[in-house]
Amino acid sequence: MYQINETIVALATPPGEGAIGVIRLSGKDAITIADKIFKGKKLANQPSHTxxxxxxxxxxxxxxxxxxxxxxxxxxxxxxxxxEISCHGSHYVLQQVIDLCTTNGAHIAKPGEFTQRAFLNGKMDLTQAEAVADLIASRSGAAHNAAMHNLRGGFSHELKEMREELIKFSALIELELDFSEEDVEFADRGQLYALLEQLTAVTQQLVQSFRLGNAIRNGVSVAIIGKPNAGKSTLLNALLNEERAIVSDIAGTTRDTIEETLNINGVLFRLIDTAGIREHSADVIENIGIQRSMETMKRADIVVYLFDVNTEGSTALDEQATKMQAEGIKYLLVANKTDLADAGRQQKENTIYISAKNKDNIRELKQRVYDMTVQGEIKQEGTIVTNARHYQALQEVLKSLLDIKAGMDNHLSGDLIALDIRRCLHYLGDITGQVTTEDKLDYIFSKFCIGK
Known part of the structure; x- marks a missing residue:
């Protein structure tokens, strides 16, 4: 990154032709540079926000x-x-204006440099800055809500309260060290223990929310698995309500995985249609597809195991379910081709019955997949951790809190407890940027888009 006293310029709208393109200048000479190339009112003499x-x-x-x-x-x-200069969206025009800005002293901004300056100038903390990138990248209502909550400072507020409470006790305990020879206690151990219980519960909740947060940010992976001709590609098309995958009566038509996205109740689901699974095939390409299907099944957040209700026996299904349970795979049994089934056929428990061809019970299938992965309605208020960096730091916070409690249970001296409290405060500060390094900031903001 350039020094913060340099003036920077970048295109703030997506590159390419459009009706409007916005060029952003920021820095101590931004208005001076703009006045050199802008013919109209002298901007330096005008009030802000005009x-x-x-x-x-x-x-x-x-x-x-x-x-x-x-x-x-x-x-x-x-x-x-x-x-901010709003031009016509010609690539040539936009480049000409940017070139004029750099000729008059501006530097081209690096990815995330505008937001990094907002952080360094105290306009937002690091969680809010990262929420800007999350908001830009949001592809669903749930991702948008999580990013907006963090951008408004919801997560920061929780961390700030935790940190302030710990700092109070840390100060009192460290004060005791100055009077160690007099054997006095300024920090109420009972209150500290109660606070640790409260902070541990809050931190555990935040750590546990990352499973959902990761799904919100990156999408829930749903592997559609089953034997050849079970109707997997037909099901994918029915879920998407479009003809995305090739459908054929010939077994083994799908040779490789096909991935598409679907929005269910504001959450993005990544649907993966796989090659049909069978024990033996003389086709080398099909065998590779089957191997990829098995790998996809193990990596997926949930497996939709689709079977032909008319041909697949109960024993084979029970064996497949047992195998998935043993491997810790979350799965949902879905019986297909009910339009061809005997009406008096006994139904299997914990199974959804559909006709992918006629799109029967597709809505119910979507809701079941949503409930099994998101586990109920996503709260509009409250923090959901979506950032892996925050998750890792919170794990360290939780470990530090448990160490403080263990130290108190074992009647450790105040100086050792103070060390654990400092470690906890360090990781809390690391999340919000109160404790950070230049290298870490450069890494975080380098993942932003240029112009933001």
Missing amino acids: IHFGKITDGTKDIDEVVASLYKAPKSYTGEDVV
Whole structure:
């Protein structure tokens, strides 16, 4: 990253042709640089949060008619002077304007540099900054809600409260060390233990929420598994309500995995249609597909085991279910081709009966898959951990809290308990950016898109 005192510029809208393209300038010279190329009102003399029509000119040549939005420090996204120039969305025009900005002293911004400056200037903490990237990348209602909760500071608030309570006791315990010869206690051990119980419960809840959070952020993987001609590709098409996979009566038509996404109740599900599983095949390509199906089954969040209700026997199903249970695979048995089944046929427990061809009970199947993976309605309020970095740090926080409690149970000295409290405070601060390093910041913000 460039030094924070440099003025940076980047295209803030997606590259390519469009009606509008927005170029963002931020830094101490942002307004000065804009005034050199913008012909209209002098921006330096205008109040903050105002919009002005004018032209971008290169000396004697007009480049474009634009609208300039002015935000003066510290009341801007980055906390610095910011000018956003809304141009026509021609790639040529946008590049010309960016070139004029760099000619007059601006540097091209690196990925995430605007948001990094917002963090460094105290406009947001690190969890909120990361939520900006999550919001941009959100592909479902649940991912959007989780990102907005963090962006508004919901997660930060919880961590701040935890940290402040621990700091109070840490200060008192460390004060005791200064009076160790007088054998006095400033920190109420009963209150500290009660606080540790409370913080442990909160941290455990946050750690456990990552399973759901990871699914919200990356999508729930659903492997559609079954024997050849069970109707897996037909089921995929029925779930998507479009003809995505080739359907044929010939066994082994699907040779490789096909992956598509489906939104169920605001959560993204990644549906994976696989090659049919059978014991022996003389086709080398089909055998490779079968092997990939087995690997997909083991990696999936849930397996939809589809079988032909008219041909697959109860014994074979029980064996398959036992095998999946032994391997710790979460699965759902789905009986297909009920439109061809004997109406008086006895139904198997914990099984959904469908006709993929006629789309019978497809809605019920979607709801069951949702309930088995998301486990009920996602709360609109409350923190769901979606970031792996936060999850790893919270695991360390939880370990530190348990160590503090164990130390108190074993009547360890105050200096040892204070060490464990400091470690806990370190990992809490690591999440919000109160404790961090330049290398870590560069890594985090390098994953952002350019212009944000």
